[in-house]
Amino acid sequence: MKKFIIGSILSVLLLTIGIGIQQGLLFAKPLPYDDEQKGLDTQITIHLSHVVAENTPKGLAANKFAELVEEKTDGEVKVHVYPNASFYNDENEFKALQNGDVEMIIPTFSKMTTYLPKWQVLDLPYLFNTDEEVHDVLTGSIGEQLLAELEPYQVKGLGFWHNGFKHLTSADLPIHTFENLQGLRVRTMPSKTLEKQFETVGAIPVPISFSEVFSDLEKHAIEAQENTASNIYSKGFYKVQQHMTLTKHGILGYSVLMNEKFWQSLPSKIQKQITEAMKETTDWQFEQAVLMNEKDLRKLQQLDNFEIYKMSAKERARFKEKLVPVYDYYYANVDDEKILEQIQKIVSP
Numbered sequence: 001m002k003k004f005i006i007g008s009i010l011s012v013l014l015l016t017i018g019i020g021i022q023q024g025l026l027f028a029k030p031l032p033y034d035d036e037q038k039g040l041d042t043q044i045t046i047h048l049s050h051v052v053a054e055n056t057p058k059g060l061a062a063n064k065f066a067e068l069v070e071e072k073t074d075g076e077v078k079v080h081v082y083p084n085a086s087f088y089n090d091e092n093e094f095k096a097l098q099n100g101d102v103e104m105i106i107p108t109f110s111k112m113t114t115y116l117p118k119w120q121v122l123d124l125p126y127l128f129n130t131d132e133e134v135h136d137v138l139t140g141s142i143g144e145q146l147l148a149e150l151e152p153y154q155v156k157g158l159g160f161w162h163n164g165f166k167h168l169t170s171a172d173l174p175i176h177t178f179e180n181l182q183g184l185r186v187r188t189m190p191s192k193t194l195e196k197q198f199e200t201v202g203a204i205p206v207p208i209s210f211s212e213v214f215s216d217l218e219k220h221a222i223e224a225q226e227n228t229a230s231n232i233y234s235k236g237f238y239k240v241q242q243h244m245t246l247t248k249h250g251i252l253g254y255s256v257l258m259n260e261k262f263w264q265s266l267p268s269k270i271q272k273q274i275t276e277a278m279k280e281t282t283d284w285q286f287e288q289a290v291l292m293n294e295k296d297l298r299k300l301q302q303l304d305n306f307e308i309y310k311m312s313a314k315e316r317a318r319f320k321e322k323l324v325p326v327y328d329y330y331y332a333n334v335d336d337e338k339i340l341e342q343i344q345k346i347v348s349p
């Protein structure tokens, strides 16, 4: 009887140890490191939506910013980047940002002029001559004044990024003089100043979203458009346009925006780290944008069935002169509080 009791106790003990080992309760090893699981309870996620390809000045900078934020916050903040209008597009991204459906977007400043008329100053033709001038204006006190305009919209402006100078592309006929634009349906970003620019030379401005440009060019719903070499190359506009004229008549750049309520909800240590990441990305971004546009222009120059022309100095001067009424339009319609005057002190005439 005694043997039976001891045997039963031993069997129960062995069974318990066996189950414990099988379930990993005894001699359990620590869980393997899993980045996805790290600090899940404290991790902050930023969804960042933009409308261009990843291999563009904005796409690369968005990825660089995501990397730097993660690095500086030691993984506490994760930035998920959604390129190519895969999350929100030109038409709905600002509302989504205001509603807090997305934490960050990077629209062109031209697209923001619907809300912020003063930003039209950056769309004025032939205002800037060099990338350095653009850098000085957008990253200095003028940039800060422009970002302050966002306040009533509950949006935090983290800064401005650059893409480059815009040129013209066209189907059928090349644009050697501004007269060649007469009667053409030209796509613009939604900015009254950009529309005025094309009206002034007798073209028909057609404001449409970036994601529709390729198909509208393909269908000949529009016959020409203005953009940077990097956007023309990465979006394949050269497949549906045969001519490009290097006019360098305006700039294309970006505002980096965050939902204000989300920004305010972040601990001040994280706000500081994000600000540092933004500053570092911006310095890097301005250099990369210039290099990328040069590289993509070289790629465009090597293509068959795509001709590139430089507008002659004489025609450029005529084009610039013809566009002077756009400045009159701007003065008459925008209460700019001397922002243009301040920019003109920085840029060469």
Ligand code: SIN
Residues within 6 Å of the ligand: 051, 052, 058, 107, 108, 163, 189, 209, 210, 227, 231, 252
């Ligand atoms: C972009 O670079 O974000 C798009 C520019 C455009 O709409 O032409």
